[in-house]
Amino acid sequence: MDIPRIFTISESEHRIHNPFTPEKYATLGRVLRMKPGTRILDLGSGSGEMLCTWSRDYGITGVGIDMSPLFTAQAKLRAEALGVAAYVHFMHNDASGYIADEKCDVAACVGATWIAGGVGGTIALLAKSLKPGGIMLIGEPYWRQLPATDEDAKACGASALADFLTLPQLVASFGERGYDVVEMVLADQEGWDRYEAAKWLTLRRWLAENPDDEFAAEVRETLTVAPERHVTWTREYLGWGVFALMAR
Structure with missing residues (x-):
């Protein structure tokens, strides 16, 4: 069980596997008014930066689930480095059907709603692990401006224009x-x-170190097209945010 290899390679040096910066995560933790002992479930936790830094800064406890062995291992190392390994725990597992044994104060899926077939399915999944009155966190892309065609949407990393909504x-x-x-x-x-x-x-250094790898041609193609694609499409057309929700 793992994510596609291109992501394991290209994001191997990332602590955050989405367009948030450390400052944005700090802002999110602050505006959510985190209190010590807040229990968080994070589905698709990546390298654990959200849980680890929030545990250090706000005293939260939590569990992170991710299907990447590499990212899960990095999350555990990050918890140890920040001195919070006793409070946040990370598991290599399929998050798509994961339900917490103990209901949480915050249930999050930040940038991985594909695990449950999209936003609607992810909300339904997270609700099963959330205490009444708890907060749900959904991280999701949206169109800053609408591409003209499905082909343009694919250049932004979507499979079709209908994949995302406007804000x-x-x-x-x-x-x-x-x-x-x-x-x-x-x-x-x-x-x-x-x-x-x-x-x-990361891709360029990987190519230099692995010129004869059978995957090198795909990495080379990705590196060749990625910069121009990013500045032409992703940077201009896609937004991304984390939304805090409470059931009515």
């Missing part, structure tokens, strides 16, 4: 599902640059 449509969709949006923190273009551009140096 007003996305916020409205939460209400239609019976949830109040009680906070939100949005990524910016600098965050997209840090997420996307950081991959390019």
Whole structure:
């Protein structure tokens, strides 16, 4: 069980596997008014930066689930480095059907709603692990501006224009599902640059170290097209944010 190899390679040096910066995660923790002992479930936890830094800064406890062995191992090392390994725990597992044994104060899926077939399925999944009155966190892309065609949408990393909503449509969709949006923190273009551009140096160094690997041609193709694609499409057309929801 693992994610596609191109992500394992390109994001192997990332601590954050989405367009958020450390400052954005700090802002999110602050505006959510985290209290010591807050229990969090994070599905698709990546390298654990959210849980680890929030445990250090706000005294939360939590569990993170991710299907990448590499990222899970990195999350455990990060917890040890920040001195919070007794409070946050990470498991290599399929998050798509994971339900917490003990209901949580916060249930999150930040940038991995594909695990349950999209936003609606992810909300339904997270609700099974959330205490009454708890907060749900959904991290999701949205269109900053609509691409003209499905081909343009694919250049942004979507499979079709219909994959994402505009920001007003996305916020409205939460209400239609019976949830109040009680906070939100949005990524910016600098965050997209840090997420996307950081991959390019990693890919280039991997190619230098692995010129004869059978995967080298795909890595070379990705590195060749990624910078221009990013500045032309992703950076201009895609937004991304984390939305805090509470059931009505």
